[in-house]
Amino acid sequence: MLKYGVTHRLSTAYHPQTSGQVEVSNSGLKHILERTVGENRASWSDKLNDALWAFRTTFKTPIGCTLYKLVYGKACHLPIELEHKAYWALKHCNFDLKTVGDHRKVQMNELNELRDQAYENSLIYKEKTKKNHDSKIKNRVFNFGNRVLLFNSRLKIFSGKFKTCLTRPFTVSQVFPYGTIELS
Known part of the structure; x- marks a missing residue:
């Protein structure tokens, strides 16, 4: 942790009130692992990379995109798709540096806009969830002496x-x- 400048803070191992997003992510990943591993639970570590790939490339409703797209700014492609597009990519690598730089700046701005949009989608999703939860709560008024x-x-x-x-x-x-x- 010293090498990368990470400061470690201790927290309680399980406190669901403060780690709702973590709990949802962990339960989703656990569900994927349960389905992939099946009866032979000893091989879960072999299937972890595949389960993580499936989790990261699955569309998440609260943010409105996949986690992969949120990090890299584009949809993920399977290795077979990359092999097919390799020739196309080689043809377009001969840009001049100014054009490539401008194109990269546009991509970075699009990535920032995508992340802002995901944040707004997350807030909207949380508001809808709260509204749905609050609609089920019965409003009770208690007075002194009841x-x-x-x-x-x-x-x-x-x-x-x-x-x-x-x-x-x-x-x-x-x-x-x-x-x-x-x-x-």
């Missing part, structure tokens, strides 16, 4: 048809902004 039942999510994991996840009645003792309440 009697309420508390939902205990830990009781939900135990099976039992008639077991309730609600615990004894509590009284609302204080109401804070943004829906937080204190129970007694």
Whole structure:
């Protein structure tokens, strides 16, 4: 890490509230590996490069393009396609330096525009997801002195048809902004 000037910061191993994008990426990669490896789980390291290639060349809805295109600014081509286009590329290599430089500047600007567009698509996707999530939340208004039942999510994991996840009645003792309440 010293060689490349990387500073390493320690973080908790699993904290899904702060690493949502990482969790989604890891679960996608895990799903691809599960399908490729199949029964013989010992060979997962042999299939990792293929799984990463599949993951990086798959269209991602939140950003509106593939990860490969986001990094390199163009769609990826399979090796067979590159072999076919090799002659065409050789014919066009004889540009003069000014034309090549101008062309490269245009490509760099297009890459920046592509990344900006991916960022905007990501924000739009997050807004839609939040709106969909918030539409399912029931708006409850609690006042001082109300009697309420508390939902205990830990009781939900135990099976039992008639077991309730609600615990004894509590009284609302204080109401804070943004829906937080204190129970007694």
